[in-house]
Amino acid sequence: xxxxxxxxxxxxxxxxxxxxxxxxxxxxxxxxxxxxxxxxxxxxxxxxxxxxxxxxxxxxxxxxxxxxxxxxxxxxxxxxxxxxxxxxxxxxxxxxxxxxxxxxxxxxxxxxxxxxxxxxxxxxxxxxxxxxxxxxxxxxxxxxxxxxxxxxxxxxxxxxxxxxxxxxxxxxxxxxxxxxxxxxxxxxxxxxxxxxxxxxxxxxxxxxxxxxxxxxxxxxxxxxxxxxxxxxxxxxxxxxxxxxxxxxxxxxxxxxxxxxxxxxxxxxxxxxxxxxxxxxxxxxxxxxxxxxxxxxxxxxxxxxxxxxxxxxxxxxxxxxxxxxxxxxxxxxxxxxxxxx
Amino acid sequence: xxxxxxxxxxxxxxxxxxxxxxxxxxxxxxxxxxxxxxxxxxxxxxxxxxxxxxxxxxxxxxxxxxxxxxxxxxxxxxxxxxxxxxxxxxxxxxxxxxxxxxxxxxxxxxxxxxxxxxxxxxxxxxxxxxxxxxxxxxxxxxxxxxxxxxxxxxxxxxxxxxxxxxxxxxxxxxxxxxxxxxxxxxxxxxxxxxxxxxxxxxxxxxxxxxxxxxxxxxxxxxxxxxxxxxxxxxxxxxxxxxxxxxxxxxxxxxxxxxxxxxxxxxxxxxxxxxxxxxxxxxxxxxxxxxxxxxxxxxxxxxxxxxxxxxxxxxxxxxxxxxxxxxxxxxxxxxxxxxxx
DNA sequence: TTTCGTCGTTGAAAGGTTTCAACTACGGTT
DNA sequence: AACCGTAGTTGAAACCTTTCAACGACGAAA
Numbered sequence: 001x002x003x004x005x006x007x008x009x010x011x012x013x014x015x016x017x018x019x020x021x022x023x024x025x026x027x028x029x030x031x032x033x034x035x036x037x038x039x040x041x042x043x044x045x046x047x048x049x050x051x052x053x054x055x056x057x058x059x060x061x062x063x064x065x066x067x068x069x070x071x072x073x074x075x076x077x078x079x080x081x082x083x084x085x086x087x088x089x090x091x092x093x094x095x096x097x098x099x100x101x102x103x104x105x106x107x108x109x110x111x112x113x114x115x116x117x118x119x120x121x122x123x124x125x126x127x128x129x130x131x132x133x134x135x136x137x138x139x140x141x142x143x144x145x146x147x148x149x150x151x152x153x154x155x156x157x158x159x160x161x162x163x164x165x166x167x168x169x170x171x172x173x174x175x176x177x178x179x180x181x182x183x184x185x186x187x188x189x190x191x192x193x194x195x196x197x198x199x200x201x202x203x204x205x206x207x208x209x210x211x212x213x214x215x216x217x218x219x220x221x222x223x224x225x226x227x228x229x230x231x232x233x234x235x236x237x238x239x240x241x242x243x244x245x246x247x248x249x250x251x252x253x254x255x256x257x258x259x260x261x262x263x264x265x266x267x268x269x270x271x272x273x274x275x276x277x278x279x280x281x282x283x284x285x286x287x288x289x290x291x292x293x294x295x296x297x298x299x300x301x302x303x304x305x306x307x308x309x310x311x312x313x314x315x316x317x318x319x320x321x322x323x324x325x326x327x328x329x330x331x332x333x334x335x336x337x338x339x340x
Numbered sequence: 341x342x343x344x345x346x347x348x349x350x351x352x353x354x355x356x357x358x359x360x361x362x363x364x365x366x367x368x369x370x371x372x373x374x375x376x377x378x379x380x381x382x383x384x385x386x387x388x389x390x391x392x393x394x395x396x397x398x399x400x401x402x403x404x405x406x407x408x409x410x411x412x413x414x415x416x417x418x419x420x421x422x423x424x425x426x427x428x429x430x431x432x433x434x435x436x437x438x439x440x441x442x443x444x445x446x447x448x449x450x451x452x453x454x455x456x457x458x459x460x461x462x463x464x465x466x467x468x469x470x471x472x473x474x475x476x477x478x479x480x481x482x483x484x485x486x487x488x489x490x491x492x493x494x495x496x497x498x499x500x501x502x503x504x505x506x507x508x509x510x511x512x513x514x515x516x517x518x519x520x521x522x523x524x525x526x527x528x529x530x531x532x533x534x535x536x537x538x539x540x541x542x543x544x545x546x547x548x549x550x551x552x553x554x555x556x557x558x559x560x561x562x563x564x565x566x567x568x569x570x571x572x573x574x575x576x577x578x579x580x581x582x583x584x585x586x587x588x589x590x591x592x593x594x595x596x597x598x599x600x601x602x603x604x605x606x607x608x609x610x611x612x613x614x615x616x617x618x619x620x621x622x623x624x625x626x627x628x629x630x631x632x633x634x635x636x637x638x639x640x641x642x643x644x645x646x647x648x649x650x651x652x653x654x655x656x657x658x659x660x661x662x663x664x665x666x667x668x669x670x671x672x673x674x675x676x677x678x679x680x
Numbered sequence: 681t682t683t684c685g686t687c688g689t690t691g692a693a694a695g696g697t698t699t700c701a702a703c704t705a706c707g708g709t710t
Numbered sequence: 711a712a713c714c715g716t717a718g719t720t721g722a723a724a725c726c727t728t729t730c731a732a733c734g735a736c737g738a739a740a
Contacts, residue, residue, distance in 0.1 A: 054461055055461050057461040057462045057463070058397075058401035059398075061398035062396070062399050067398070077417075077427065078420065078424065078427060080418065080420070083418055083423065090444065094454075099458050102441075104427075104430065114434075115439075123398065228629075263629050285568060289568075289630050289631055290629050291630065293631065
């Protein structure tokens with residue numbers, strides 16, 4: 001089934017021959033069934049079933065000049081925040097029958113570039129990206145070629161591409177203000193690398209609050225990644241400082257880091273939140289079920305995904321659509337790790 | 341850049357014209373550079389850069405008859421176990437320059453079928469799948485068409501397709517034996533739907549241990565899904581039983597369920613592990629950082645992904661390669677949720 | 681009877697890449 | 711001087727789908 005006696009795959013041509021119609025008719029049955037006499041249609045469909053014919057997408061794309069699918073490059077598939085966003089995107093796209101091709105840059109500019117190559121060669125109709133490296137020129141080129149581009153969880157600065165982001169500076173302020181309100185004075189911000197805009201903005205927001213609050217100060221512990229391992233390593237650094245110099249509050253750039261920090265600190269006998277308060281960022285599902293339930297700054301992730309997909313579909317439909325710059329607001333979630 | 345003055349995309353033909361060579365030579369530069377005089381090669385490459393030419397993958401695939409990419413259908417992207425496996429696969433594939441197209445069935449046979457359609461139309465060269473529905477006929481058809489198929493985290497029963505799995509029955513035995521060794525007698529197994537082989541085998545393993553241990557018994561609490569929400573709901577059911585009838589140990593079919601159960605029980609004031617011991621399955625990263633660190637049965641996930649990718653590459657290279665049936669062994673990880 | 685419209689069907693053309701048999705040019709042999 | 715072999719290059723053919731101008735058949739209108 002699906003293979004002709006001569007060993008070749010079944011094509012529309014074979015179907016046409018077997019059904020005794022022209023290949024144009026077969027194509028019509030597939031794409032504009034209402035143009036075809038019901039009797040013919042049924043017959044052709046029967047033959048298609050018998051022969052096990054399956055459309056060759058490469059040929060279809062070649063003809064159409066563009067791939068129906070949408071590409072998405074996420075920063076880290078192992079971070080539930082991004083899979084939740086991707087889920088939101090996929091839900092919306094699948095309503096429109098468009099497949100999503102997911103690429104994982106893992107915060108590596110080289111891998112990001114590889115996926116951009118792939119998507120460019122594939123002529124995807126749209127691209128969703130949370131950029132790592134210097135990709136603006138590539139994005140411009142893609143757009144010139146007719147690929148819709150929407151930036152996710154980041155703003156480009158230039159008003160060239162639509163973007164859906166969460167206000168990171170506000171999030172940073174919310175987190176820091178909460179720590180200050182809890183009476184904490186020596187705050188450490190853990191995250192990195194500092195080139196990442198998310199990191200920069202969250203840090204900036206926190207800095208604003210500290211600047212406006214006499215008697216408080218902020219230190220920056222840079223990490224090479226945004227995962228739990230990096231969190232544990234950062235915690236080691238803080239522990240090495242000794243009890244005196246140690247901060248009394250930690251603001252982690254995301255929940256994975258926060259969970260790593262939390263784990264290492266409790267293991268070393270530091271009491272959370274008594275000795276050190278911890279607040280994370282993202283409010284992933286696991287934050288609530290941590291050893292000490294984690295306070296966090298919640299981002300509306302599914303919404304982020306939905307809006308991103310909608311915006312992309314809009315740009316695909318009308319490449320001249322005006323550039324949107326959606327900024328969603330994060331929200332404080334208080335749990336035990338900062339109680340008191 | 342990338343667009344000819346006439347508005348069309350740049351093709352090999354345009355490059356050939358601009359470089360003053362034939363289109364066969366351009367293709368040679370791209371695919372067999374050693375066949376081309378260095379001077380010519382450099383010149384063509386320069387023109388390619390100037391014109392911003394990018395290969396059209398659809399045309400290449402059409403010609404080749406097969407897509408270079410590999411498709412993978414996972415059961416649930418929001419479960420870290422599967423993203424870890426996918427990561428293992430992607431790592432290995434990217435070493436061979438093959439992109440991975442990830443599809444998420446979300447344990448829904450309809451979505452699984454949609455992705456199978458997609459991959460079939462795309463003529464992917466290989467498919468990795470953790471099946472949900474009755475897909476054997478589809479898999480057979482794919483193989484007839486020349487697509488390599490490897491089943492992941494499951495065995496097919498028939499010896500038709502290579503599979504990489506972890507011994508679920510052994511895992512079930514390990515978990516149950518551990519609970520019995522801790523002195524627990526009334527064990528509840530939480531998971532489902534029971535049609536899933538993973539669930540069936542883990543349950544069977546547990547049953548074996550219970551049958552061999554006088555004075556113990558096992559009840560089965562079926563869930564509709566394998567996520568934290570289902571775990572919380574199952575916990576409600578157990579709580580409704582009342583203190584007396586309640587089990588003194590719970591074996592959850594995966595860690596997400598276990599975390600859900602744990603959350604709901606502690607919220608209701610049940611002490612873990614004193615009143616009820618809990619053990620999960622998978623040993624995802626978050627198991628260790630749960631409110632009460634979770635005992636679990638660890639599966640070698642990255643290895644699972646690596647071996648799956650290797651096996652698939654083997655089958656792609658030689659479709660007649662003999663069917664492999666790799667079974668990896670799970671391992672007990674004891675933490676606080678079963679201590680004592 | 682002729683003419684016109686409509687509906688359904690036809691088949692050639694286009695889309696961009698890769699492959700491969702055929703060709704050219706040129707240095708080396710006899 | 712004729713011939714051979716090789717390295718480099720050429721361009722037509724094939725891959726499969728979709729589109730669209732053109733065609734045939736048939737019923738209705740003149």
